[in-house]
Amino acid sequence: MSTESTSVPSPSGPAHRAGATAGRVTIASPPRDHAWEHAPRGLGTSGPLVPPSRRRPARTPARRALPLVAADLAGEAVALAAVRAGDDVVRGVAGAVLAACVVACVTALNAYAGLYDPPLNPSVLDRLPALAARVCVAWCVAAAGCQALFSAAGACAPATLAEGACVQLAVASACRAAVHARARAAARTGAxxxxxxxxxxxxxxxxxxxxxxxxxxxxxxxxxxxxxxxxxxxxxxxxxxxxxxxxxxxxxxxxxxxxxxxxxxxxxxxxxxxxxxxxxxxxxxxxxxxxxxxxxxxxxxxxxxxxxxxxxxxxxxxxxxxxxxxxxxxGWRPWRGRRAKRLLDITVAAPALLALSPLLLGCALAVRLLDGPGVLFRQERVGQDGRLFTLLKFRTLRPLDDHESATRWNIAGDHRMSTVGGILRKTSMDELPQLWNVLRGDMSLVGPRPQRPHFVANFSKTLPGYAARHRMPVGITGLAQVHGLRGDTSIEDRSRFDNHYIDHWSLWQDVCILVRTAVSLVRPAGS
The missing domain is CATH 3.40.50.720 (NAD(P)-binding Rossmann-like Domain)
Incomplete structure (x- = not known):
């Protein structure tokens, strides 16, 4: 996992170690928030660079999809109102369940099929077969769910299902046609x-x-x-x-x-x-x-x-x-993965903090009694999109000064480390306070390990693709760590694992990495 202090290793590993470069270093591929300050000159256009905060924000895919989502929701609302007016079975709790199932199924199926991607040539007719198929599937699934939950009391007549599907398709298509007409008009003036x-x-x-x-x-x-x-x-x-x-x-x-x-x-x-x-x-x-x-x-x-x-x-x-x-x-699609990943972080980190609170208290007391005041070690790290945050750890060694803390690569085997510090590092218990970083939103449970600005600047200049690992939230553990790439190991290999993880991200992969991390704690190897 991470280290507290550091001389710079070569990206290929400990065998080719280089000394730290003096002076301030600019990150080669700067984060999005500050890219305009460091962007290279030489483009054949004139005019000053405009920082992103002063430009009109770009419309993300999620924002462009909202009108189409609203069109489908309007169709669902009208269809459910028509069905409820003509069938007593779908009133009350059964009707609420049917409505929730239809909305969830249609939205999920359309999103998976790309029906919320704004088309280049907007046309309702082109996507009508795909919309019709998914509306029919959604109503059938919703009806089956109601019957399973409420038995005969929740059974919908086939005519009711057909009426709901037809009304929804007609209204949603009309609303989508209006959205497309407005999009065509806006495209000419706001390309x-x-x-x-x-x-x-x-x-x-x-x-x-x-x-x-x-x-x-x-x-x-x-x-x-x-x-x-x-x-x-x-x-x-x-x-x-x-x-x-x-x-x-x-x-x-x-x-x-x-x-x-x-x-x-x-x-x-x-x-x-x-x-x-x-x-x-x-x-x-x-x-x-x-x-x-x-x-x-x-x-x-x-x-x-x-x-x-x-x-x-x-x-x-x-x-x-x-x-x-x-x-x-x-892999990582911010407008789709961020909320699911954040939900997993909170679901796991909050109970883990409560369950591990006696262990955290014991570690804090051990550090305070045996190593003196200053239980927590705070260090500036680079997070998602280059944003800086303060990372928390249990202190295992007190650096000489801020320069040593920021530029020394590894402290494993340092004679100044006490017995309790060595135990904390070998068992990775010194990383436990980072659960608080996860709850605050500074980090995620799973992601590329955060590094200090000094090393991010150096590695971004010498390693292709290193800066790209900051497009995702940093984590306590990651794909590289469960493959043994911790401590004084190849930065190039770690960067490759990190980018592979981001490109092929899934929530299930996060769960697998957490399980493998928990298993690896039985065989601690230090950080």
Whole structure:
């Protein structure tokens, strides 16, 4: 797990250790909240960078989905009112249960199928079969649940179910049509900034189409083409006539995302997704994680190759005849996973604090009696999105000064550590106060282990992908830790495990890691 103090190890492990660098270090891939301050210059556009706090906030996928969710809820409300008016069985408690089941089933099924993803070409008819199938399934499931709970008293007649499903589908479709009409009108006046990623004529053709057809709601602000080389500016089509900068380096892409408030990244062709476009394989190998870590939506234009993004395609659409797929990251989706993860944290951490309170008191008394005052050790760590917080631990060693605390990598085997400190570290009981960090929301139970700003700055500059591990809440334990990567082990391996965990996140995986962590405490190896 974490350490209290630190000389800098090489990212590959303890065998290649380097000394700490003096002076203040800027994180290579800065957190979103401060990225505008450190973004590299050199983009072929003018104007000062605008900090995110002064820009209009981007509409997240969850906010864009709210009108469609409201349309479905309106349909459900009207249908349930019509059914309750014509059937005495669904009144009272049975009716309330039926309503709750219908709402939960329809919302869950539509969300899983991507029916709340705002379409590029809004049309009720295109999605009517998918909506109808899920409405019918939801009503059948709700009716079966009512009959199971209330026996014959809760049984719904087939005619009642058919009436409810038909009314809901009709009302929801009408409401969705109104939402789509408003979306088409808004797209022309408030198009979302988009970055086109790809090489050659097709990428430029897609950028030109977006300029010429504002009804798609995407306004290109640049073309990321690692193979462009000598052509820094591109004309995005004769009709559009808009001069678009061509970005040939990841630093320029990052600056464009920050400066222009890019909300969507449009990858054109399989080579754009894999990052192996251009001569001699030149490309943006880390661009897909970069745009996802920046909060951009990812869409793919092309007939095949999206499988290489390790992502799940949502509803297929078209962009003026080009196949258009919105790709959903396979793992951590903030607007979907944050609440479930937080609920798990509170459900486990609060009872654990109460159950372990005698042990916590015993540890505190042991440290106070044998090592003197100052039971808790407080240290600044880097959390999600680069935010700093104060991490709590039981003190196992008193550092000489703040510099040693911030820059010394490992204190294992230090002769200044007392017997009680050694026991706490070997059993990982020194980490128990971090349950309070979890309840406060500074940390999660499971996630990448937080590090000190000094090391985050150094590792972000030397390890590709290290900064991307901060797109998720940090944790007390993680996938790297249950694989034995604790203490003085490879930072490169830890970073790889952390990013794999985020890319393939699921609530069940968190539960498995917690169980494996509990089992590993039987065989303590220290931190």
């Amino acid at each position: 979302r900034p988009a970055l086109v990623v790809g090489t050659g004529a097709r990428a430029r053709a897609v950028a030109a189409l977006l300029v010429q057809h504002p009804e798609y709601g995407l306004r290109p602000v640049g073309i990321a083409d690692a193979a462009a080389g000598e052509h820094p500016v591109d004309r995005a089509g004769a009709d559009g006539g808009a001069a678009l900068p061509v970005l040939t380096a990841p630093e320029d892409v990052h600056r464009a995302i920050v400066q222009s408030g890019v909300e969507e990244a449009v990858f054109v062709g399989a080579d754009a997704l894999t990052g192996h476009a251009g001569p001699a394989g030149a490309g943006f190998e880390g661009l897909l994680p970069l745009v996802r870590a920046s909060g951009c939506g990812v869409v793919f234009v092309g007939d095949g190759g999206w499988e290489t993004a390790a992502a799940r395609p949502r509803m297929t659409d078209h962009l003026w005849g080009f196949a258009f797929r919105r790709l959903d990251a396979p």
